[in-house]
Amino acid sequence: MAATGTTSDFTNPLESLHGYQLRRASNAIMADLARGLEPLGLRPTEASILLLIDANPGITQSEIGRLLGIKRANMVPLSAALERRGLIRREQMDGRSHGLLTTAEGAATCDAARRIIEDHEQRSFSHFSPDQLASLVAALRAIRA
Amino acid sequence: MAATGTTSDFTNPLESLHGYQLRRASNAIMADLARGLEPLGLRPTEASILLLIDANPGITQSEIGRLLGIKRANMVPLSAALERRGLIRREQMDGRSHGLLTTAEGAATCDAARRIIEDHEQRSFSHFSPDQLASLVAALRAIRA
């Protein structure tokens, strides 16, 4: 075959691996979302934490970590950054734990993030039929568990 | 509801996002594969490079990077580590590029990696029907593009 540039002259044995396909798709999706959120100064992880606090006022760092699969220790700089930027605040709970809440600015930023995420989801997944999407999500949930 | 520990008392708005499901599934899969490859002293990225060299003797670093989505600059320490361990060797091509080849030990390690990866794929994806797997791969490829 002539080197037209449309295909590769190399064989990629990874392409037949489902795990590889999953990783490449995930990386592509996350990179696109990161670009979308950039104007807000939020990374995907920070946005996910903000959404979770907004939906669960008073939730603790540890609880967020459990829900999102983020280690307790790694939650510290993440929530500290959101607090420093005035997007969330802390409220003492029982002496060893604080509940997290969005500030007015945080709630507004959260709304903006939600719109960007929705737009991103539309762009990324609107090509699929409802049936295809349902079976995709079912597969992804099964893989996670 | 009583706090039985079987469900969460919190609402997770991320769960309805396909991108989030994709990332969590990808992270779970890659963590499992990393555990499987650990006895070989290979990380998933290193194993993927080794497989690609074994399937394409003489392939260059830059070509591998293009196929796997790894930047040229980031390929340097990766192939250097494989060479230092005696799993691959370089062969001068045209003065500015070298072809990469697996050594005998590298080919053997590659075989072992392939077996571990196959086992991992079986464990992770054998629950799905061929139809489900085909539509999953089609979806993941579409998302990547």
Added chain:
DNA sequence: TATTGTTATACTCTATAACTATA
């Protein structure tokens, strides 16, 4: 001019160990 390999560097995410204070 474009490409290969390289160095240097920084950022994001993840992981573990260990400590304090509180329940």
Added chain:
DNA sequence: TATAGTTATAGAGTATAACAATA
């Protein structure tokens, strides 16, 4: 004893900018 928050640290992966040598 278990949990919440924290500090310190390390390791993967990814990103950009810049350079020399070569095509």
